[in-house]
Amino acid sequence: MTSEAITHGGAMNPEGDGWVTPDGRHIGPVVLEVKNITLRFGGVTAIKDISFDIREGEIRAIIGPNGAGKSSMLNVISGFYHPQEGEIWFRGQKRPPMKPFQVARQGIARTFQNIALFKGMSVLDNIMTGRITLMRSTMAEEALWWGRAEREELAHREAVEKIIDFLEIQHIRRTPVSRLPYGLQKRVELARALAAEPKLLLLDEPMAGMNVEEKEDMSRFILDVNDEFGTTIVLIEHDMGVVMDLSDRVVVMDYGKKIGDGPPDEVRNDPQVIAAYLGVSHE
Amino acid sequence: MPDQFYFALEVALNGLLTGIMYALVALGFVLIYKSSEIFNYAQGVMALFAALTLVGLQSGQVPFAELINAIFGTHLSHFGWRLPPLVAIVLTAVVMVLFAILVERLILRHLVGQEPIILFMATIGLAYFLEGFGDLMWGSEIKKLDIGLPQGLSETVESLTDRWFGYGLFIDRLDIAAAAVAGILVTVLTLFSQYTKQGRALRAVADDHQAALSVGISLRFIWVLVWSIAGFIALVAGVMWGAKSGVQFSLSLIALKALPVLMLGGFTSIPGAIVGGLIIGVGEKLFEFWVGPLIGGATENWFAYVLALVFLVFRPQGLFGEKIIERV
Numbered sequence: 001m002t003s004e005a006i007t008h009g010g011a012m013n014p015e016g017d018g019w020v021t022p023d024g025r026h027i028g029p030v031v032l033e034v035k036n037i038t039l040r041f042g043g044v045t046a047i048k049d050i051s052f053d054i055r056e057g058e059i060r061a062i063i064g065p066n067g068a069g070k071s072s073m074l075n076v077i078s079g080f081y082h083p084q085e086g087e088i089w090f091r092g093q094k095r096p097p098m099k100p101f102q103v104a105r106q107g108i109a110r111t112f113q114n115i116a117l118f119k120g121m122s123v124l125d126n127i128m129t130g131r132i133t134l135m136r137s138t139m140a141e142e143a144l145w146w147g148r149a150e151r152e153e154l155a156h157r158e159a160v161e162k163i164i165d166f167l168e169i170q171h172i173r174r175t176p177v178s179r180l181p182y183g184l185q186k187r188v189e190l191a192r193a194l195a196a197e198p199k200l201l202l203l204d205e206p207m208a209g210m211n212v213e214e215k216e217d218m219s220r221f222i223l224d225v226n227d228e229f230g231t232t233i234v235l236i237e238h239d240m241g242v243v244m245d246l247s248d249r250v251v252v253m254d255y256g257k258k259i260g261d262g263p264p265d266e267v268r269n270d271p272q273v274i275a276a277y278l279g280v281s282h283e
Numbered sequence: 284m285p286d287q288f289y290f291a292l293e294v295a296l297n298g299l300l301t302g303i304m305y306a307l308v309a310l311g312f313v314l315i316y317k318s319s320e321i322f323n324y325a326q327g328v329m330a331l332f333a334a335l336t337l338v339g340l341q342s343g344q345v346p347f348a349e350l351i352n353a354i355f356g357t358h359l360s361h362f363g364w365r366l367p368p369l370v371a372i373v374l375t376a377v378v379m380v381l382f383a384i385l386v387e388r389l390i391l392r393h394l395v396g397q398e399p400i401i402l403f404m405a406t407i408g409l410a411y412f413l414e415g416f417g418d419l420m421w422g423s424e425i426k427k428l429d430i431g432l433p434q435g436l437s438e439t440v441e442s443l444t445d446r447w448f449g450y451g452l453f454i455d456r457l458d459i460a461a462a463a464v465a466g467i468l469v470t471v472l473t474l475f476s477q478y479t480k481q482g483r484a485l486r487a488v489a490d491d492h493q494a495a496l497s498v499g500i501s502l503r504f505i506w507v508l509v510w511s512i513a514g515f516i517a518l519v520a521g522v523m524w525g526a527k528s529g530v531q532f533s534l535s536l537i538a539l540k541a542l543p544v545l546m547l548g549g550f551t552s553i554p555g556a557i558v559g560g561l562i563i564g565v566g567e568k569l570f571e572f573w574v575g576p577l578i579g580g581a582t583e584n585w586f587a588y589v590l591a592l593v594f595l596v597f598r599p600q601g602l603f604g605e606k607i608i609e610r611v
Contacts, residue, residue, distance in 0.1 A: 078497065104499030116494035118487050129487045133499035135480045149479065192498065 130195030302564020327538020379514030549601025
């Protein structure tokens with residue numbers, strides 16, 4: 001057993017890289033690694049020299065008080081921000097500076113803290129846009145609605161219907177997104193990200209602004225997604241309680257710095273982490 | 284039925300057909316406005332440029348002939364061939380795609396994230412540049428556009444209506460052709476935007492840039508696509524208006540007629556552009572027919588703008604535009 005496996009209380013993976021969680025899920029090798037990332041906006045340093053890794057199949061949380069730089073970190077990974085220093089390694093390769101759409105095409109999907117759905121479009125159309133990176137038909141084929149275009153559209157529709165069933169949003173399939181309540185909009189956004197069949201799924205405060213019931217639903221869906229599809233998930237939250245139940249490992253940030261990294265139980269008892277949270281008297 | 288009724292009907296029909304042409308020009312504006320919030324002042328000049336290019340290519344004109352002659356003292360004017368209309372149209376469409384790529388490379392790319400007013404100013408610059416460039420490339424004289432579109436009075440319509448109603452309606456063949464082409468174009472565009480990957484991407488970009496990026500849509504590609512489509516629409520509009528009144532500078536002014544159409548229909552609505560165009564087309568013809576004689580005529584010059592003003596006062600978002608909600 002490696003020391004890492006021991007701290008996670010599970011057995012080692014048969015492959016030798018990673019481990020098996022107590023509830024029987026396989027955590028694999030490193031998918032994405034950020035190394036010494038520093039991000040500045042003018043004179044303000046949002047992220048300072050942060051490194052951590054994300055392993056295949058795990059739910060990795062990034063927590064911290066408001067303004068700790070969690071969302072900035074997510075934006076760095078998804079290509080919306082470009083750090084001044086540091087490297088990002090994805091699937092064993094160093095990633096050159098990329099535009100968000102290029103990151104998406106690599107298989108990294110995300111949701112936004114303030115919900116970025118296509119408000120004028122139906123739930124179905126919104127989720128279909130999630131599959132754009134998987135569609136192969138050319139402009140000419142589409143213009144003539146010939147060859148791959150029609151077959152593809154049908155195949156993707158089928159895949160999208162499965163996701164709709166999975167997230168239990170069949171009844172709102174045709175509804176324009178702008179008419180949905182907040183909690184459901186969040187779920188549609190998750191559906192759109194899932195539709196891309198991502199290798200890595202980034203969720204920016206998926207439970208922000210939700211009531212207790214909605215939070216429970218969302219937690220269940222996140223666990224189910226991870227369990228059913230084996231999707232690697234990075235999750236940002238500032239509510240400690242939610243995160244501790246969901247995640248396999250947790251990164252704790254405060255004022256742009258990493259102050260903790262490890263399994264939830266270990267992080268929870270870290271005096272530095274406790275200080276950061278008590279210091280800002282969080283819920 | 285009195286002849287007066289049929290005459291009014293004829294006027295309304297003519298207005299309807301003109302209105303489709305207005306709608307076509309307005310559609311070019313709406314597409315670009317929706318996807319990038321740019322009011323493209325150059326849309327009218329694009330129609331002129333497309334028509335000039337079409338005539339030039341078709342008649343085998345040497346591009347920049349006058350410039351070359353002035354510098355090298357040569358006497359170039361034509362290559363001496365005539366291209367078939369279809370070939371010339373396809374080539375012109377290619378030129379419009381190249382134009383779209385250049386606009387993205389040289390202008391849009393550098394102005395990403397700027398205020399809409401700055402992008403608007405850029406399109407004013409673009410309009411004047413393109414106007415001069417078109418002149419320099421193809422010469423500034425009035426040109427006849429002849430790609431074999433039907434012209435003159437439609438005898439079929441006249442004889443049929445004469446037999447049915449005892450009154451032969453006067454409808455221009457060119458107007459019928461233009462309406463048919465515009466109708467097909469709008470249908471194809473609607474199908475494209477509803478049922479294809481790129482169409483969906485286009486709507487996605489129009490809705491939310493950030494979200495579009497996050498699902499893997501390249502904004503630059505979509506801009507080229509949108510400007511290319513606007514270029515095709517300009518080509519169709521340029522051809523139809525050019526066939527009607529010759530290809531000349533005033534062609535670019537049809538864009539001004541699109542403005543009241545947009546105010547009626549709303550800047551962000553494709554159905555709005557179509558309905559707005561039809562209302563203005565029919566409205567101005569009927570107004571001229573009924574009210575014109577009482578106040579000395581020539582109402583067609585201003586009717587559309589006054590109607591637009593009325594709309595601005597009572598329904599500023601237009602008939603189909605997104606509702607303006609003020610949050611305090």
